[in-house]
Amino acid sequence: MSALKNEQEYKRLAGLLSTDEYNLEALLSFAQLAFSLRRHEAAQKKLINYQNKYPEQGEVLFALGVNFKQIGAFKKALVYFLKVSQSKPKTKGLWINLADCYYHLNDYGKAEQSLKQGMKWSENHPVVLNRLAFLYKQTGRQKEAMALYQQLTKVAEFAAAAHFQLATLMQELNMPNQSIAHYKHHLKIRPDHADAYYGLGIAYAFMQDFERAIACYQQALKCSPDHLQSQMEISSAKATICDWGSYEADRAAFEQALVQLSMAGNVSLTRATFDINYFNLSPELHLATAKKCAEQIEQGVSRHVDKHFPPLDQLIRGENDKIKVGYLSPDFREHAVGRLLYDVYRHHDRSKFEIYAYSMIVPEESDAITEATQSGCDHFVNSQGWSAFEIAKKIRQDGIDVLVDLVGYTTYCKPAVSALKPARVQMHYLGNPDTMGASFVPYFLTDSTLVPDEDQKYYTEQLMRLKSSWVASPLPTQLPMMTRKDCHLPEDAFVYCSFNFPKKLNPETFDLWMEILREVPNSVLWIYTPLQLQKDHLTHEAKLRGIDPARIIFAGNAPYLEYLARLPLADLFLDCLHYGAGSTAANALMMGLPLLALPGKTFVSRLGSSVNVAAGMNAWNCSDKAEYLDKAKYWGTHQDELAQAKAGWSEKVKQSALCDIPRFVSDLERVYLQLVKSS
Secondary structure, eight states, X not given: OOHHHHHHHHHHHHHHHHHOTTOHHHHXXXXXXXXXXXXXXXXXXXXXXXXXXXXXXXXXXXXXXXXXXXXXXXXXXXXXXXXXHHHXXXXXXXXXXXXXHHHHTTOHHHHHHHHHHHHHTTOOHHHHHHHHHHHHHHTTXXXXXXXXXXXXXTXXXXXXXXXXXXXXXXXXXXXXXXXXXXXXXXXXXXXXXXXXXXXXXXXXXXXXOHHHXXXXXXXXXXXXXXXXXXXXXXXXXXXXXXXXXXXXXXXXXXXXXXXXXXXXXXXXXXXXXXXXGGGTOOHHHHHHHHHHHHHHHHHHHTTTTTTSSOOGGGSOOOTTSOEEEEEEESOSSSSHHHHHHTTTGGGSOTXXXXXXXXXXXXXXXXXXXXXHXXXXXXXXXXXXXXXXXXXXXXXXXXXXXXXXXXXXXXXXXXXXXXHTOOSSEEEEOSSSOSOOOOTTSOEEEEOTTTSOGGGGGGOSSEEEEOSSOSOOOOOOOSOOOOOTGGGTOOSSSEEEEEOSOGGGOOHHHHHHHHHHHHHSSSEEEEEEOOSHHHHHHHHHHHHHTTOOGGGEEEEOOOOHHHHHHHGGGSXXXXXXXXXXXXXXXXXXXXXXXXXXXXXXXXXXXXXXXXXXXXXXXXXXBOSSHHHHHHHHHHHHTOHHHHHHHHHHHHHHHHTSGGGOHHHHHHHHHHHHHHHHHHO
């Protein structure tokens, strides 16, 4: 019915009711039309007038419930729906409406009971099943939601939506192959769904199939040209595989899309909040993006905070009780974060601290990093597959005083855990290399190199600066013997290297490195590239700059000890300009490989510089590209001098704060004690 006809019918029914106010058929039609026209007050007045004369009329009671529910008065709506449930429990839509009211009043148990009661009274079974699946998904009961959505894939009218929901749930549970299968089923039914192509692209990217990922994002843009998150993912995927054919345009597209999405606020920015680090964008945009992302997360958990597990003020600490510290991460395994911290936990003072690890990812085959973490902590909680709510509930039940989020907005993150505010003191450290922009994480562990005083304005957190070093790395023992021949390196050449993740590279950095090779003829660049596409693109880029691709030697993945053992085979580590080495820098220095760094204007651009300072290697931090180039050239043409100096530097590094884990842990504990006392 057109707007004009709706208005005419509304006036006709209103006129009819003015002369026959107890005409039930006209009243119910009027109420339904008034709801669609958002004239709830008019509907309410006539319905209550009827109810006053006929207080048990079920259809009118139900209509009043719908009226109050639509205006957000859920408690009032509940009163009317409950009356109907006692007299006419088979009323169509009753139990779904009851469940909706309970859901909005945060009573999920009664919402679930209502939906199950609806199935008992033969309400439209698939509709109720779909609503129950949604309830389970929203309250973190992912596996139960998946079971119901699996049933709904067999119901034609729900199949497309059910496959889509299963795909997103399986992505959350790190099941990319199954997620891809459900996205494909969904797209057979809805081939024009941009969000599905986007999700499929994310799943392919997770599987390192970036060509298929990019094709999916491009298809999403064909379906919906304003699908800005797909545009950002195209830029991000191309950066990952070092496809720089349109780098400046890709970078500009990423920035423009990010600015627009930050203003709109209706699309999750979690991935973009981390990816922004790869494009050397302004600190102001970093902060704005993080704040919008945090705002989205807070809105998503607002109904849960402090409502479904014991309030913090009920967790009483005795003056002499040990401080419970919880580390939250998916990376207690063979991962940059895991490698840096696995030896930290055992050094905590057990007379003052009790240590918990909440592991969101646990490898199927336990590795040395996981085992060392487990043995170093008092409690190791395997929370793989848990929802953010379930993890937060466990943290609260354990009575954690200090929660240290080691993941932030990076891969496998669940920032909603911290947003649920399960611990007295909450901070982030190491994994997220920037502000989180969140009131629910009020502290950030850093140092004065990474965040100088003048940059405090770009952080919402109170900066807790570590005095000794931002990281400390254990010295390796019993490394395998490796030679240059093993790694396909020339014996007599000067070997520059970079073992940074290739996405940190960009044309500006590569320009500088190729200039170094041009100026130092008997030299090669040894670079970490786990994917063939990265090798292909970097080979092409070297040719464009007039450098023989044979001088670029590619290194793939290697077991951790082998990776460490091959580092000393190089002569000099060249850090990236805009996103420096963190864990990799620490590994290089402790293996006696000096690192040349050029700090920039962002946190990530100062990572290598911070590690150099902690190792007492400040002289290897450059002030500009000219100094970086000059030093790289100098050492590349003075190999004997470099070899003589390395022995002294190596010993200096081993005695520095970078390798002094007890000192580092003592510094951490100083911060924890300070914050617990003031909380």
